[in-house]
Amino acid sequence: MRILPESIDIARDVTKALAERGGRAADSGLSLPFLASMAAAAGDGDHVDIGSLYGASALVVALIKRKLGLKGDVYCIDPYDQKKRDASVKPSAGLDTPVSATPEELLANAEHFDVELKLIRKNSHPWPEELKDNVFVSAYIDGDHLGEAPMNDFLNLRGRVTGYIGTDNFEEEYADVVRMILFAAAQEDWFLYYKSMIFAALRRILPPRHMDDAGANMVLR
Ligand SMILES: C[S@@+](CC[C@H](N)C(=O)[O-])C[C@H]1O[C@@H](n2cnc3c(N)ncnc32)[C@H](O)[C@@H]1O
Numbered sequence: 001m002r003i004l005p006e007s008i009d010i011a012r013d014v015t016k017a018l019a020e021r022g023g024r025a026a027d028s029g030l031s032l033p034f035l036a037s038m039a040a041a042a043g044d045g046d047h048v049d050i051g052s053l054y055g056a057s058a059l060v061v062a063l064i065k066r067k068l069g070l071k072g073d074v075y076c077i078d079p080y081d082q083k084k085r086d087a088s089v090k091p092s093a094g095l096d097t098p099v100s101a102t103p104e105e106l107l108a109n110a111e112h113f114d115v116e117l118k119l120i121r122k123n124s125h126p127w128p129e130e131l132k133d134n135v136f137v138s139a140y141i142d143g144d145h146l147g148e149a150p151m152n153d154f155l156n157l158r159g160r161v162t163g164y165i166g167t168d169n170f171e172e173e174y175a176d177v178v179r180m181i182l183f184a185a186a187q188e189d190w191f192l193y194y195k196s197m198i199f200a201a202l203r204r205i206l207p208p209r210h211m212d213d214a215g216a217n218m219v220l221r
Pocket of ligand 1: 024052058085122142
């Protein structure tokens with residue numbers, strides 16, 4: 001994947017602005033340039049962000065879309081439930097960074113950057129009824145990192161995303177995120193697309209050209 005210079009500038013701006021506004025980008029924004037470049041590669045179409053906190057990941061996607069003139073809305077799925085958040089987002093010991101985001105702060109951050117984020121204030125599993133018929137070109141998994149949650153996120157997105165699925169925290173500390181990516185990359189419909197530091201992305205596999213006419217048309221259209 002080509003890392004776009006624009007994605008680096010946008011990630012820096014978002015990380016800085018959120019810190020100044022009393023929030024933060026997860027993992028100091030380490031994965032944000034990769035995420036924005038992935039969303040750019042996906043092209044026109046909607047994006048869904050699972051686990052939005054102060055909005056860093058959703059904002060970089062909205063901003064790269066605007067910068068490149070790409071169509072599509074950005075949806076955020078996050079329950080903003082303190083108990084769930086404390087279980088899934090604990091700042092590392094000694095790191096005094098805020099994690100108590102509210103939906104109001106997410107939407108105020110969107111307003112600050114003059115972009116729209118469509119918030120579904122729910123858990124990502126079971127998949128929200130409001131989005132049951134939606135199709136996305138790209139998605140980012142950064143919600144509950146433990147137990148079956150990352151796998152459920154992939155399974156829920158598997159048939160709804162046509163392009164790329166990224167994830168944060170592909171690292172030793174989050175064995176269930178690692179398990180989900182390794183499983184997903186071994187399926188017939190998804191493959192490993194890109195990995196750098198703790199960001200990993202999957203790409204949807206199109207039917208091979210030789211398979212049949214329908215497959216060939218899809219590839220060539
Ligand atoms: C690591 S933070 C997300 C950071 C954000 N993506 C960023 O770029 O700064 C995890 C978020 O996941 C949310 N979350 C926890 N469990 C969830 C679930 N089951 N579904 C969706 N979001 C969840 C938390 O409320 C928290 O805001």
